[in-house]
Amino acid sequence: xxxxxxxxxxxxxxxxxxxxxxxxxxxxxxxxxxxxxxxxxxxxxxxxxxxxxxxxxxxxxxxxxxxxxxxxxxxx
Amino acid sequence: xxxxxxxxxxxxxxxxxxxxxxxxxxxxxxxxxxxxxxxxxxxxxxxxxxxxxxxxxxxxxxxxxxxxxxxxxxxxxxxxxxxxxxxxxxxxxxxxxxxxxxxxxxxxxxxxxxxxxxxxxxxxxxxxxxxxxxxxxxxxxxxxxxxxxxxxxxxxxxxxxxxxxxxxxxxxxxxxxxxxxxxxxxxxxxxxxxxxxxxxxxxxxxxxxxxxxxxxxxxxxxxxxxxxxxxxxxxxxxxxxxxxxxxxxxxxxxxxxxxxxxxxxxxxxxxxxxxxxxxxxxxxxxxxxxxxxxxxxxxxxxxxxxxxxxxxxxxxxxxxxxxxxxxxxxxxxxxxxxxxxxxxxxxxxxxxxxxxxxxxxxxxxxxxxxxxxxxxxxxxxxxxxxxxxxxxxxxxxxxxxxxxxxxxxxxxxxxxxxxxxxxxxxxxxxxxxxxxxxxxxxxxxxxxxxxxxxxxxxxxxxxxxxxxx
Numbered sequence: 001x002x003x004x005x006x007x008x009x010x011x012x013x014x015x016x017x018x019x020x021x022x023x024x025x026x027x028x029x030x031x032x033x034x035x036x037x038x039x040x041x042x043x044x045x046x047x048x049x050x051x052x053x054x055x056x057x058x059x060x061x062x063x064x065x066x067x068x069x070x071x072x073x074x075x076x
Numbered sequence: 077x078x079x080x081x082x083x084x085x086x087x088x089x090x091x092x093x094x095x096x097x098x099x100x101x102x103x104x105x106x107x108x109x110x111x112x113x114x115x116x117x118x119x120x121x122x123x124x125x126x127x128x129x130x131x132x133x134x135x136x137x138x139x140x141x142x143x144x145x146x147x148x149x150x151x152x153x154x155x156x157x158x159x160x161x162x163x164x165x166x167x168x169x170x171x172x173x174x175x176x177x178x179x180x181x182x183x184x185x186x187x188x189x190x191x192x193x194x195x196x197x198x199x200x201x202x203x204x205x206x207x208x209x210x211x212x213x214x215x216x217x218x219x220x221x222x223x224x225x226x227x228x229x230x231x232x233x234x235x236x237x238x239x240x241x242x243x244x245x246x247x248x249x250x251x252x253x254x255x256x257x258x259x260x261x262x263x264x265x266x267x268x269x270x271x272x273x274x275x276x277x278x279x280x281x282x283x284x285x286x287x288x289x290x291x292x293x294x295x296x297x298x299x300x301x302x303x304x305x306x307x308x309x310x311x312x313x314x315x316x317x318x319x320x321x322x323x324x325x326x327x328x329x330x331x332x333x334x335x336x337x338x339x340x341x342x343x344x345x346x347x348x349x350x351x352x353x354x355x356x357x358x359x360x361x362x363x364x365x366x367x368x369x370x371x372x373x374x375x376x377x378x379x380x381x382x383x384x385x386x387x388x389x390x391x392x393x394x395x396x397x398x399x400x401x402x403x404x405x406x407x408x409x410x411x412x413x414x415x416x417x418x419x420x421x422x423x424x425x426x427x428x429x430x431x432x433x434x435x436x437x438x439x440x441x442x443x444x445x446x447x448x449x450x451x452x453x454x455x456x457x458x459x460x461x462x463x464x465x466x467x468x469x470x471x472x473x474x475x476x477x478x479x480x481x482x483x484x485x486x487x488x489x490x491x492x493x494x495x496x497x498x499x500x501x502x503x504x505x506x507x508x509x510x511x512x513x514x515x516x517x518x519x520x521x522x523x524x525x526x527x528x529x530x531x532x533x534x535x536x537x538x539x540x541x542x543x544x545x
Contacts, residue, residue: 005418006429008318009513033528037535045535054528062521069478073369073414075315076478076516 019067026060033057106135107142110204112240112249118294119256120441121302121331122155122495123213123234131244132204140198142207143179144191145241147289150213151189155443155495156466157211159193171208172196181243185287188241212495214443217298219333224403226343230302230333230354231261234294238266238278243286250279255296264292301356302332303401305444308437313452313477316513320415320431324438328397328407330355335402344400357400361438363391367413374398374409393438428505435464435489436499444494451487451504455480456512460487464502467491479516 010018033053037045069076108131115126133139146154160171179192199205217232224230240249253276260271269278276294307327314320332354343351363370365388372382372395381396397407423429431451437444452475453460462470469490474483487504 003422003424003430006316006421006423007418008316009510012318034531037531047532047536050532050535054525054532058521058525058528061524062517065520065524066517070317074478075313075317075319075321 015067015071019064019071022060022064022067024064026057026062026064029053029057029060106133107139107244108132108134109240109242109244109246110248112242112246114240114249114251116234116236116251116253118217118234118296118298119254120300121217121298121304122441122443123216125211125213127209127211127240129207129209130204131199131207133199133201136201138198138200139195141179141192141194143181143243144176144193144209145184145243145287146189146191147237147241148187148189149235150216153213153216153493154189155212155214155493156497157191157209158497159207159209161196161205161207174207184243188287190243210497212497214493214495215304215331217302219302219403220295222333223336224333224354225337226335226339226402227347227351228354229259229297230299230403231295232298232332234296236292236294238264238269238290238292239281239284239288241287241289245286246284246288247282249281249284250277252277253294255294256298256300257296259297261295261297263294263296266290266292299353301359301441302330302354302403303356303359303439303442304329304331305437305439305442306406307446307448308444309448309450311450311452312431312433314417314421314431314454316417316454316508318417320417320420321412322415323410323412325410326408328359328401328409330401330403330405332403334404339402352400352402355400355402357396359395359397359442360440361393361395361411362440363393363413363438364415364419364434365390366416366419367391368415370411370413372409372411374407379409424505427507429508430503430505432501432503434499435491435502436494436496438499441496443496445492447491447494449489450475451489452477453485453487453504453506454508454512455482455484455515457485457506457508460485460504460506462487462489462502462504464489465500466498479519481515481519 033050036049036053066076110130110132112130113128117124117126127144129142131142144157157176159174159176161174163172174196175194176191177194179190181190184190193207193209195205217234220231220233234253238251240246240251255274255276258274260276263269263271263276266278268280269276271277278292305326306329309325311323312320313322365386367386370384370393372379379395379398381398383394385392393411395411397409399405399407401407420433421429421431435449437447450473451462460472471488473486473488475486476483491498
């Protein structure tokens with residue numbers, strides 16, 4: 001019957017580690033995106049690959065920057 | 077004709093007799109105060125009065141409320157009024173709080189303010205009960221002389237009545253006033269009055285009628301810090317990602333006898349027992365345990381003269397403003413700290429979340445003239461309501477902070493004349509759908525994705541001017 005305390009969805013101690021992890025993966029996917037852009041010619045380029053790669057990169061970078069903000073104390 | 081007029085006369089007679097009977101029954105029930113004991117504590121700048129009333133129902137009908145009266149000067153300085161009744165015997169005494177409401181009475185003299193204390197069970201005729209009342213008065217100690225130099229002690233006037241102002245007949249009453257030291261300049265003599273050390277006693281007085289008032293003035297020395305926060309704005313920001321951030325903006329003033337003449341730092345530093353006895357340097361704040369990232373700064377910058385002591389039950393922050401505060405001097409500063417979310421934010425059974433936090437100022441023994449508490453709820457919160465144990469002014473505002481689109485709903489609670497007795501928990505309820513927590517990462521993700529889309533568009537668009545052969 002006692003009310004339950006509300007906590008954050010992710011344990012606070014994980015924030016710095018998660019931010020480093022997500023940002024690292026995000027930057028790796030960004031690197032692969034730009035390498036694909038640079039090495040492929042106009043004909044062999046596949047829009048699907050580009051968009052999928054961009055979506056994955058932006059997801060990881062977005063979450064990584066969110067956890068970076070939280071780890072530094074800017075509780076958004 | 078004769079029969080109808082006779083019937084009318086009989087009817088009128090019955091009506092008149094009914095009215096007179098009603099008058100007898102509905103007149104105020106007779107309560108007599110068998111004994112009234114008042115203990116007034118004026119050691120701190122906030123005057124606290126403990127009143128123990130033993131009332132007896134000397135009338136015929138049941139009474140369910142006891143009236144407490146205040147003179148107009150007392151009523152405008154009244155900060156809080158609490159009543160309770162003791163239940164159980166000896167060791168197992170528990171005090172049950174009673175509800176108190178302001179009330180009116182037709183036969184009160186002009187200006188007297190009445191409050192009615194509701195009893196738990198109606199008092200039958202002939203029964204007696206004991207009611208304990210505590211009330212706190214602010215700004216009632218008047219410094220006299222109004223201006224003192226650096227090396228003088230501070231003397232104040234306390235004005236009150238030797239007999240208790242009450243709508244009832246009082247059989248026996250006694251009043252005792254406790255001063256901070258035994259340096260009492262003078263006090264009005266209303267026999268029998270006596271002084272023993274730091275305690276003055278007026279009484280016992282017998283058989284005083286309703287609303288009897290005999291004003292007395294006590295002139296004594298009170299060097300305890302007269303710290304008054306003129307304005308305090310507390311911002312409590314809730315973030316569902318795990319922390320509660322609090323920012324307090326203080327406007328502090330020394331409200332005792334004004335300082336006149338020069339301030340000699342040499343005299344202040346080398347003759348500390350004589351110089352600046354009425355000034356204060358340190359202030360103590362009681363914060364919840366598990367507090368982190370405490371900062372103390374003002375418009376110039378960080379103030380490093382502070383000490384924080386954290387233990388498992390509470391945290392104590394001792395702050396020292398940039399200069400000692402003499403009479404009439406002011407200091408403005410900001411104190412901020414963070415608290416873990418799970419200590420204060422809860423989810424009730426019906427799905428509403430609520431914040432359980434303590435109202436009032438964390439500074440000990442300090443009154444606040446104007447307190448504003450702003451609870452900033454996360455984005456996407458709906459239907460905010462506040463449950464506060466005493467009357468406050470409420471309204472809603474919008475605050476804009478990091479990564480906000482529509483703004484954060486803010487519940488603003490305002491109260492004047494706040495004393496440490498107001499440091500009780502209050503709750504702010506709101507509805508929150510956890511899906512809204514994704515709004516912030518989605519905003520960041522879409523911003524980055526927009527950059528990638530721009531890159532793809534640049535690569536696909538042909539910007540050459542001529543046709544490539």
